[in-house]
Amino acid sequence: MSRRIHLLPETLTHRIAAGEVVERPASIVKELMENALDAGATEITIELEQGGCGLIRISDNGSGISAEDVPLAFARHATSKIAEFDDLYRVRSFGFRGEALASIASISRTELVTRTPEALAGIRIIVEAGKMIERAEAGCPVGTTVTVSRIFDSVPVRKKFLKSENTERSYCLDVITRLALANPEVRVRVLAKGRELFSYPATPRLAERIAIVLGQRDSQRMRPIEGATAGLKVYGFASQPDLTCATTKQIYTFVNRRHVKDYLLNHAVMTAYRRVIEPRRYPAAVLYIDLDPADVDVNVHPAKLEVRFRQPRIVYEAVVEALSLMLRGLAQPPSIEHSH
Numbered sequence: 001m002s003r004r005i006h007l008l009p010e011t012l013t014h015r016i017a018a019g020e021v022v023e024r025p026a027s028i029v030k031e032l033m034e035n036a037l038d039a040g041a042t043e044i045t046i047e048l049e050q051g052g053c054g055l056i057r058i059s060d061n062g063s064g065i066s067a068e069d070v071p072l073a074f075a076r077h078a079t080s081k082i083a084e085f086d087d088l089y090r091v092r093s094f095g096f097r098g099e100a101l102a103s104i105a106s107i108s109r110t111e112l113v114t115r116t117p118e119a120l121a122g123i124r125i126i127v128e129a130g131k132m133i134e135r136a137e138a139g140c141p142v143g144t145t146v147t148v149s150r151i152f153d154s155v156p157v158r159k160k161f162l163k164s165e166n167t168e169r170s171y172c173l174d175v176i177t178r179l180a181l182a183n184p185e186v187r188v189r190v191l192a193k194g195r196e197l198f199s200y201p202a203t204p205r206l207a208e209r210i211a212i213v214l215g216q217r218d219s220q221r222m223r224p225i226e227g228a229t230a231g232l233k234v235y236g237f238a239s240q241p242d243l244t245c246a247t248t249k250q251i252y253t254f255v256n257r258r259h260v261k262d263y264l265l266n267h268a269v270m271t272a273y274r275r276v277i278e279p280r281r282y283p284a285a286v287l288y289i290d291l292d293p294a295d296v297d298v299n300v301h302p303a304k305l306e307v308r309f310r311q312p313r314i315v316y317e318a319v320v321e322a323l324s325l326m327l328r329g330l331a332q333p334p335s336i337e338h339s340h
């Protein structure tokens with residue numbers, strides 16, 4: 001083994017770095033769906049083969065990418081979403097690191113077909129294990145379709161870490177659920193083996209999207225919540241105390257419509273419910289927190305699952321208060337007019 005220090009070839013460093021972004025098929029689904037949302041799509045179709053382990057295809061009717069920009073889209077740290085460091089504290093888009101396509105393409109065979117509304121023809125580009133192997137004109141509708149196959153073929157170790165197809169599929173569906181909950185105005189269709197598994201129609205109403213995603217039975221026992229303090233809004237739906245779950249899995253939290261897993265937010269939810277549900281039972285909640293992007297750092301984690309609040313206490317209390325307000329309302333005795 002050589003003991004001399006040497007720079008690793010780029011294809012290898014990319015593959016190493018890709019590990020942070022692309023952990024499993026569900027990570028690919030997340031990144032590609034977020035790109036589609038950032039592109040302003042109103043319709044996204046997700047196709048999964050072998051639970052996403054065989055093939056993932058995501059089509060959108062968004063802005064498309066111009067022919068000159070297509071190769072750049074696959075370059076590391078190439079993004080159209082931010083221009084300077086301070087933009088990180090203004091971003092409203094899901095993406096900004098310019099890493100996803102480069103990472104995905106470095107561990108798979110990735111085909112991208114795209115057309116902008118102005119372009120007369122679309123373009124197809126195929127990148128395999130980080131190398132562009134084809135680039136040609138292609139007829140296609142406005143928007144982008146990315147097809148990812150041979151996932152982790154160049155990273156056998158990672159492939160071994162994948163769970164069963166069923167488990168990987170459920171991770172993919174989880175990602176789709178969360179993005180669907182945050183973006184009701186986008187139609188989402190999921191296909192498997194060429195057939196539609198399910199679809200969520202576009203709606204301007206969050207309540208309607210939540211009902212179709214979580215199911216009528218549960219959503220009927222969820223109540224709207226609403227709260228606001230200076231520069232911060234908390235809204236969404238949360239369960240009445242008669243709807244509880246064995247895990248915290250049904251607590252969905254979003255910050256500026258970005259799904260996050262945050263200990264503080266979960267803790268705030270539990271605190272609000274502490275007196276009304278049994279220990280080791282958990283409520284269902286779909287909670288949205290909107291605040292000035294300058295008050296939250298989303299650049300903490302490559303997959304952007306974690307955030308840091310500038311004023312965590314204020315966020316915490318706003319969530320507890322909004323939920324408590326709803327729960328107190330339920331506890332009111334019925335008024336005389338309604339009691340007979």
Ligand code: ADP
Binds near residue numbers: 081100102
């Ligand atoms: P990021 O989303 O962080 O910018 P990505 O690697 O995910 O980085 O994408 C790189 C760039 O490619 C994006 O900034 C965007 O300009 C373009 N892009 C990727 N996917 C799409 C898409 N579905 N529609 C339009 N543009 C896209």
Ligand code: MG
Binds near residue numbers: 031034094100
């Ligand atoms: Mg992206």
